[in-house]
Amino acid sequence: MSRVLLPLLLLLCSSAAYAEGLTVYSARIEDLIQPIFKRYTDETGVPIRFITDKEGPLLQRLQAEGASTPADILLTVDAGNLWQASHLKMLQPIDSKVLQANIPEHLRDPGNTWFGMSIRARTIVYHTGRVKPAQLSTYEALATPAWKNKVCMRTSKKVYNQSLVAMMWVELGAARTEEIVRGWVSNFAAAPFASDNEVMDAIVAGRCDVGLVNTYYYGRMVRDKPELPIKLFFPNQSKAKGQLAGVHVNVSGAGVTTHAKNRDGAVKFLEWLSAREAQALFGGMNLEFPANASVAPDAITANWGSFRQDPINLAEAGKHQADAVKLMDRAGWK
């Protein structure tokens, strides 16, 4: 039997060995990683090869490959999946002074298995003609009857909404969170949208007044059409009790795989990625904020104003993501 199976198997395989190079499994798209990798290879001579896919299939793949995996690094665009990878023991702890110094505590795993590399802030976007900034205060306030038929949201199937609700679960408790989410749902002016762009389109078209979006979607939209009557508002800045402790942020981040063949090389790359030069490039390319607090955001993003981030550790969002999803199902947020 094995005499037949082995050659068949060989037909499907190649050698996993990749001497001196790094292999990256990435849920961040090629256009947003290729220039970074190229810069690193130019500076250090270390070649990087990568594949991109959704997080779910990448995690399954890492798990199935086990010790045979060619991947040294897993790169994702949200903390929930990094938490899940870490939870499944597919990432290893990295004891690096450089990473700990460069990446703020709330943007990395308490167990040091993953590190946020760029910040994706999820904030309020509003119509400048129909809403005054003074009317806006917190995420929670959008659940009050004052916003009846004025709120547009993206689908609850998107991880950015899931991590926001998970953070509320952590900070405000399940009951209060469900109350807020139900309030949002009853304020929806239209069925939830498939993308952040559609949420902003709907606000511009007058279907609703406010919504929640990641800042870089807004950045891209007004870069193409600066005349659009929409603006960002950073909520939850007052540190009052009973509300999120700041603007909800998620990260695009990375960790070193448990079975990395080139562990030292992977750590060196992550350290390089967390430092000044790469930080400006990594976040800036997609109008995200650098995770390294000592690096100034680029001109466009800086123009939106500075804000206080929610300082609670993002690992908590991963831990409670499934709870958040179930809560949103119960509340009827499609």
Added chain:
Amino acid sequence: MFRKPETVGWKLIAALIAAPTLLPLTASLGSFTRLDAELWSHLSEYVLPQVLPTTLILLFGVSLGVSLLGTALAVLVTLFEFPGRRFFSWALLLPLAMPAYVLATVFVGSLDYAGGVATFLREHGVMLPELRNTFGAAIVLIAALYPYVYLVVRSSLATQGARVLEAARGMGLTPAQAVLRVALPLSAPAILGGTLLAAMETLADFGTVAAFNVDTLTSAIYKAWFALFSVDAALQLAGVLLIVVVVLLMLQNRVHAARRTTQSGPPAMRLRLAPIGAALAVLACTLVLLLCFAAPALQLVIWSARHLADVNAQLLGSATNSVLLGVIAALLIAFLAVMLGYAARRSSSRTVQWATRTATLGYALPGALLAVGLFVPMAALVRHVNEALGWSLLLQGGLVLMLLAYAVRFTAVAHAPVQAGLSRIKPSLDEAARLAGITGVAQIVRVHLPLLRPGLAAACALVFVDVMKEMPITLMTRPFGWDTLAVRIFELTSEGEWQRAALPAIAIVIAGLVPVWWLVRHLDDGIAGARDIRGSST
């Protein structure tokens, strides 16, 4: 009767073709040993009551829509003559090249409240109804999937329709009676085969329903997997989906059992429509073509015009990869479908029946789940081999793995037209050939292949365009640094850059035009339109 060794051989072939599909099926079955009671109580209370009715309504609506539209158009262009018939005959296949997820985005992007068309109409006092719902998703799926029915029914009618119609007319039936009582019953297997393909594609669809934010069983599968982090629950939900498919396959089998067979013969004249009928026919074909293809294609062109800088070596490389993959996969999978068809013809054993059913199940599974269901057990095997022998193999070598996965997914697509073609070759023809000393492979090559050509051409074209559009399997099994057009679309859309994705989408459509053109030549060559072609070539 047939000799036994031959039957055993066919059984083995059918079983081999079906074997890879057993991997994801086993994964789904196996997952039921790990039921998470708490998660299932949530799913059964808050998720399934929403997604099951939606899935069934969508399935029924799309099946009804594609069978009516596809059959009506096929009847029109094969049995009747009207101005522009030759053009419409191939042009109506064009939506085949347009991925449903692209069509959905264009549809929502222009007809939803904030969209250009909707805004224009609103400013002129016309308020469009809400379209981001099951109804809207069904419309888009019908527009994208009717060509499956159209193509299969068209080749079925092309080989026999006009002649049968002529005979029926000779017996005093009106044209309408002749179509309804004679031509359509003869095409029942084809109509059903095409509709089943559309139904399976609807079940597996994720991109279209996601654009409409409509939740189906497949959305629930991805929710369980990506959001609730439970692959097991995803596999268990896929088991529910498979039950729906098996029921559909059994229904199809019933009709197949009652099928009639005829043989193609000398071509006959198409019936010339009276002026009013002809005008209506032109209007209907134009409308379908405009709404399902021309208007969305125009929107894509407008979007991509803003991103012409993206036309570069990378895009060309992706296009080359896509076409290469499409061609190889089409040939391979059409071959497998013929083997499967012959196995069923030569052996009526249960083994072959079940193998055929199993081999066609892959088309109904959500792509990413199928990819994982195939990849994970194989990767685990490689890991064990590595551990046992101290090797360092990586399950990712060239295109073999990709092709294997495509075969699991798309065998159903090739099987439907091939099966429909085979069912029209009478077993008595095999006997006659046998008496004339033509047996085995020679019988297939010299007697059957010429008759099978339309079905084969349809199989190749369908697989080609499907492979061009395929995302999740390609993402998971491609070699490092290897992109296709569909992968480019995935990359751009996953960061919300829908307008930039228009360019690779256009490239997919253009590449899809080639097989459609080639297919139509083959379909019409030597069959109903033979005299035109022979006339022009001599």
